[in-house]
Amino acid sequence: MSKRPEHQAPPELFYNEEEARKYTQNSRIIDIQAQMTERCIELLLLPEETSCLLLDIGCGSGLSGAVLEENGHMWMGIDISEAMLDVALEREIEGDLVLADMGQGVPFRAGSFDGAVSVSAVQWLFNADKKSHKPVKRLYQFFSSLYASLSRSARAVFQFYPENESQMELLTSQAMKAGFYGGVVIDYPNSAKAKKFFLVLMTGGSAPLPKALGTESGEESNLQVMYARREASKRARGKPLKNTKAWLLEKKERRRKQGKETRPDTKYTGRKRSGRF
Amino acid sequence: MKLITHNMLTSKCLKGVVTGYPLAISATNIKVTEVDFNPDFIVRIIPKIDWEVFWKAADSIGHSDGLPQTVESKLHDNNDFLKKVHRVLLEVEIDEGHLTCPESGRQFPITKGIPNMLLTEAENKFAMLLKSANDLYHEVFAPMPRQI
Numbered sequence: 001m002s003k004r005p006e007h008q009a010p011p012e013l014f015y016n017e018e019e020a021r022k023y024t025q026n027s028r029i030i031d032i033q034a035q036m037t038e039r040c041i042e043l044l045l046l047p048e049e050t051s052c053l054l055l056d057i058g059c060g061s062g063l064s065g066a067v068l069e070e071n072g073h074m075w076m077g078i079d080i081s082e083a084m085l086d087v088a089l090e091r092e093i094e095g096d097l098v099l100a101d102m103g104q105g106v107p108f109r110a111g112s113f114d115g116a117v118s119v120s121a122v123q124w125l126f127n128a129d130k131k132s133h134k135p136v137k138r139l140y141q142f143f144s145s146l147y148a149s150l151s152r153s154a155r156a157v158f159q160f161y162p163e164n165e166s167q168m169e170l171l172t173s174q175a176m177k178a179g180f181y182g183g184v185v186i187d188y189p190n191s192a193k194a195k196k197f198f199l200v201l202m203t204g205g206s207a208p209l210p211k212a213l214g215t216e217s218g219e220e221s222n223l224q225v226m227y228a229r230r231e232a233s234k235r236a237r238g239k240p241l242k243n244t245k246a247w248l249l250e251k252k253e254r255r256r257k258q259g260k261e262t263r264p265d266t267k268y269t270g271r272k273r274s275g276r277f
Numbered sequence: 278m279k280l281i282t283h284n285m286l287t288s289k290c291l292k293g294v295v296t297g298y299p300l301a302i303s304a305t306n307i308k309v310t311e312v313d314f315n316p317d318f319i320v321r322i323i324p325k326i327d328w329e330v331f332w333k334a335a336d337s338i339g340h341s342d343g344l345p346q347t348v349e350s351k352l353h354d355n356n357d358f359l360k361k362v363h364r365v366l367l368e369v370e371i372d373e374g375h376l377t378c379p380e381s382g383r384q385f386p387i388t389k390g391i392p393n394m395l396l397t398e399a400e401n402k403f404a405m406l407l408k409s410a411n412d413l414y415h416e417v418f419a420p421m422p423r424q425i
Contacts, residue, residue: 078394
């Protein structure tokens with residue numbers, strides 16, 4: 001069985017009391033969460049020296065919230081796991097907590113927040129834990145309601161663990177569909193352990209994406225940044241669709257170049273057989 | 278749950294609910310916790326909160342004395358006023374009780390200060406949208422003869 005928690009159980013069951021305990025006792029988990037939250041705040045580009053109202057999506061036991069407090073911000077958190085929220089209460093965090101499922105939409109009114117952060121939570125949305133769960137629809141529902149609840153020119157930064165390329169693409173494309181601009185910033189892309197994915201979303205106009213950490217030159221960091229649209233157009237430009245005439249002609253041309261025996265192109269090449277055959 | 282959260286919270290994710298705001302509070306237990314006073318944050322947040330909703334919410338749980346019914350920008354320099362807002366907005370917490378959606382009457386329980394906004398699939402707005410799109414497909418497109 002895979003080690004990814006998303007594959008083991010739905011979030012409200014996986015984060016039970018035992019699992020939630022780890023988030024107060026394991027100093028390694030605490031350190032990593034704090035570091036990632038620091039980086040999220042950095043990527044949010046909030047105005048300096050002002051305390052903002054932030055939304056923490058998948059706030060869990062409030063580890064990320066504690067970092068937000070240290071930076072002088074007020075926050076509200078949503079999470080689906082009651083056990084994790086109970087731990088947050090024990091830790092006496094300053095923020096306010098709401099028990100909610102992000103896939104059902106963010107239950108806040110328009111323009112509430114100056115920014116949103118999320119540490120290791122969005123990958124849960126790729127799961128269909130119930131028969132009625134449609135990951136694509138849930139992602140869209142989440143992003144569109146989040147877009148509404150942010151004030152203009154606010155940003156949302158999500159640290160997440162994508163399983164593969166297509167998950168990352170699905171995530172960005174659904175965010176774009178909901179009206180966000182932005183893309184994925186990959187910190188330390190060449191390191192297996194320190195590599196971290198951040199989805200940076202902006203509401204007001206497109207601005208250049210922040211630079212990723214651990215990349216030498218600026219040009220290289222641009223390569224790491226993936227825009228969903230650019231990816232889609234690249235796909236469109238590539239090889240012709242398989243089993244079409246264009247594809248067949250290209251294949252024959254390639255064989256000719258390799259010096260292999262190939263029948264000449266005629267008006268019959270790549271045509272369907274008549275039904276009589 | 279603090280009143281600042283109440284001021285932002287809606288039940289718009291419910292099926293058949295358009296705005297779902299403001300949610301009515303019925304509290305059985307209210308507590309007051311100490312929070313550091315940050316006047317800059319209060320000044321920044323006042324234009325963002327819906328003052329009428331805030332005042333009514335404070336009134337419904339009996340913490341409105343000293344709060345004006347309308348807010349004026351000249352009050353922003355008044356430290357006593359800011360302290361009062363700070364107290365009601367951030368320190369007063371609803372520990373037990375429930376919230377009621379103004380449109381559907383659905384109740385959201387508050388336990389240990391955490392409102393439970395989880396919906397069942399039947400209540401979720403999006404689940405309904407999905408279903409209706411599916412129905413539409415079967416009504417409109419399925420009866421058509423396939424043309425190839």
